Amino acid sequence: MSGSAMLEVRDLSxxxxxxxxxxxxxxxxxxxxxxxxxxxxxxxxxTFFNMISGxxxxxxxxxxxxxxxxxxxxxxxxxxxxxxxxxxxxxxFPELSVRENLRIAVEAQAxxxxxxxxxRSEAAAVAAETDRLLAQTGLTPSADRLVGELSHGDQxxxxxxxxxxxxxxxxxxxxPTAGMGEHETYQVASLIRRLHKQSNYTIVxxxxxxxxxxxxxxxxxxxxxxxxxxxGTPGEIAANPAVQAAYLGSAE
Amino acid sequence: xxxxxxxxxxxxxxxxxxxPRRLAGLAVLWLVLATAPxxxxxxxxxxxxxxxxxxxxxxxxxxxxxxxFTGQMSFGHAAYFGLGAYGAGxxxxxxxxxxxxALLFGTLLGGVLGxxxxxxxxxxxxxxxxxxxxxxxxxxxxxxxxxxxxxxxxDGLRGFQRAPLHLGLATIDIAASxxxxxxxxxxxxxxxxxxxxxxxxSPFGRTLLAIRENERRARFLGIPVExxxxxxxxVSCFFAALxxxxxxxxxxxxxxxxxxxxxxxxxxxMTVMGGMRAFWGPxxxxxVFVVLQDYVSSMTENWMSIIGIIFMLVVxxxxxxxxxxMQRRDAR
Numbered sequence: 103m104s105g106s107a108m109l110e111v112r113d114l115s116x117x118x119x120x121x122x123x124x125x126x127x128x129x130x131x132x133x134x135x136x137x138x139x140x141x142x143x144x145x146x147x148x149t150f151f152n153m154i155s156g157x158x159x160x161x162x163x164x165x166x167x168x169x170x171x172x173x174x175x176x177x178x179x180x181x182x183x184x185x186x187x188x189x190x191x192x193x194x195f196p197e198l199s200v201r202e203n204l205r206i207a208v209e210a211q212a213x214x215x216x217x218x219x220x221x222r223s224e225a226a227a228v229a230a231e232t233d234r235l236l237a238q239t240g241l242t243p244s245a246d247r248l249v250g251e252l253s254h255g256d257q258x259x260x261x262x263x264x265x266x267x268x269x270x271x272x273x274x275x276x277x278p279t280a281g282m283g284e285h286e287t288y289q290v291a292s293l294i295r296r297l298h299k300q301s302n303y304t305i306v307x308x309x310x311x312x313x314x315x316x317x318x319x320x321x322x323x324x325x326x327x328x329x330x331x332x333x334g335t336p337g338e339i340a341a342n343p344a345v346q347a348a349y350l351g352s353a354e
Numbered sequence: 355x356x357x358x359x360x361x362x363x364x365x366x367x368x369x370x371x372x373x374p375r376r377l378a379g380l381a382v383l384w385l386v387l388a389t390a391p392x393x394x395x396x397x398x399x400x401x402x403x404x405x406x407x408x409x410x411x412x413x414x415x416x417x418x419x420x421x422x423f424t425g426q427m428s429f430g431h432a433a434y435f436g437l438g439a440y441g442a443g444x445x446x447x448x449x450x451x452x453x454x455x456a457l458l459f460g461t462l463l464g465g466v467l468g469x470x471x472x473x474x475x476x477x478x479x480x481x482x483x484x485x486x487x488x489x490x491x492x493x494x495x496x497x498x499x500x501x502x503x504x505x506x507x508x509d510g511l512r513g514f515q516r517a518p519l520h521l522g523l524a525t526i527d528i529a530a531s532x533x534x535x536x537x538x539x540x541x542x543x544x545x546x547x548x549x550x551x552x553x554x555x556s557p558f559g560r561t562l563l564a565i566r567e568n569e570r571r572a573r574f575l576g577i578p579v580e581x582x583x584x585x586x587x588x589v590s591c592f593f594a595a596l597x598x599x600x601x602x603x604x605x606x607x608x609x610x611x612x613x614x615x616x617x618x619x620x621x622x623x624m625t626v627m628g629g630m631r632a633f634w635g636p637x638x639x640x641x642v643f644v645v646l647q648d649y650v651s652s653m654t655e656n657w658m659s660i661i662g663i664i665f666m667l668v669v670x671x672x673x674x675x676x677x678x679x680m681q682r683r684d685a686r
Contacts, residue, residue, distance in 0.1 A: 181576030193574070195567035206564045210575040214557040268575065
């Protein structure tokens with residue numbers, strides 16, 4: 103691991119009443135790293151993710167984005183500081199075309215969202231950036247279709263494209279291949295690989311598909327019952343007896 | 355939902371239909387409106403009825419900024435409409451015999467009060483949003499109803515007349531001629547819906563679609579959802595109040611029923627019947643509603659039950675409203 107941390111999580115906990123959903127988890131993600139978070143169902147992965155993305159505040163602990171504390175920042179503030187996320191259940195604008203979905207995201211990033219007009223050159227710049235994102239995520243052929251009509255994999259690609267439109271410094275992907283068949287999983291995994299290898303995004307993802315995790319991740323964090331069980335390279339994690347016992351052995 | 359997913363939304367439908375088709379549609383629409391006083395008598399109508407269509411069409415289109423474009427259910431839009439009516443009437447009665455001033459003050463009264471009220475409700479959603487908006491409307495209704503000295507109470511506000519327009523060299527007598535007044539309202543209507551279209555087709559307008567489609571995604575794009583709902587509500591209230599001001603000028607009268615939730619409900623009916631996903635849908639809904647009301651109420655006192663049945667049939671068989679249905683069939 104080299105360079106300063108893009109994301110640093112210190113001793114993060116979330117309690118819902120008596121339930122300790124996440125308990126004292128720390129994690130450091132370097133610039134340009136792809137980190138996978140794995141763990142059995144109910145391990146607290148999504149809760150952990152929701153605290154990082156600002157869905158709800160932690161009970162205790164600290165979150166730093168590129169050195170700046172964001173523990174209590176709102177979602178809007180976090181997006182402004184360069185954080186974007188996708189959801190386990192794709193969150194898109196189903197009755198708008200793919201192009202409209204992306205255009206809204208591009209305009210939001212450009213700070214135009216409170217504007218009642220756009221000059222010809224601004225509109226052209228938005229259109230060009232939208233086209234670039236369509237091409238980057240392989241959605242150019244379906245640009246003018248309603249996003250709600252696309253295949254599961256393409257909808258996920260559209261959601262990722264919307265996140266990319268925000269020019270994020272940190273991209274959070276919650277189970278990007280959830281509920282997908284073989285072909286779509288491959289399609290989404292290759293998109294993520296391209297984003298990581300070619301475009302150098304820093305990515306943190308939750309994923310259940312172990313082939314995807316071990317193919318993509320630079321490092322893996324394993325959660326179990328809200329606590330951190332292990333943290334290391336895919337090789338280290340695969341060889342870790344505690345992980346094998348708790349998760350890999352039983353799950354697949 | 356599966357039925358809806360295959361239907362094109364206004365934006366995509368317009369793109370599919372192409373620009374020429376859209377311009378042709380607009381040309382027909384404005385031609386119909388511009389010639390309304392000429393053909394209205396053929397179907398038993400008259401100038402004031404045509405003006406009523408425009409005025410209620412304008413309030414329904416204003417309401418649709420919140421319902422159809424932002425996806426929030428306001429059930430008290432009569433409040434801002436009625437406040438506009440009282441604002442205009444009170445101006446003419448107590449301040450000055452000036453039509454422009456009446457429109458200005460009426461629009462400001464409804465728009466500003468609606469905007470302030472909007473601050474309180476933007477965190478409410480769904481049925482709570484609807485209930486609080488009804489309650490505000492009823493508060494306004496009872497104030498107008500009880501404040502006899504100022505508003506005329508139950509009998510309504512009388513004793514004012516719309517004043518002729520003085521434009522430097524010429525004077526346009528909108529007071530004496532209902533036909534001239536129709537064209538005056540048509541000009542205001544055109545300016546208002548033009549401004550509305552600019553707002554809805556702007557980057558800001560697209561954030562409203564985003565909120566309607568998926569509030570969570572909108573928030574995670576960095577859109578301050580509450581503030582944008584509030585802005586949309588505010589814009590909607592100003593246009594609704596403008597429509598209300600015109601309504602007072604049309605009738606030379608403002609009454610508490612213009613604030614009542616039954617009118618709010620009628621605005622919802624016009625909008626949904628005409629098609630809330632289409633920009634012009636509420637105007638079509640208002641036209642059908644107003645003309646039917648005029649016909650049926652001359653035959654029976656139970657006109658609302660007839661309109662109720664028609665409304666139910668439209669919702670059951672054309673869930674996208676009359677215009678939504680026509681556009682969809684057109685796109686095939």
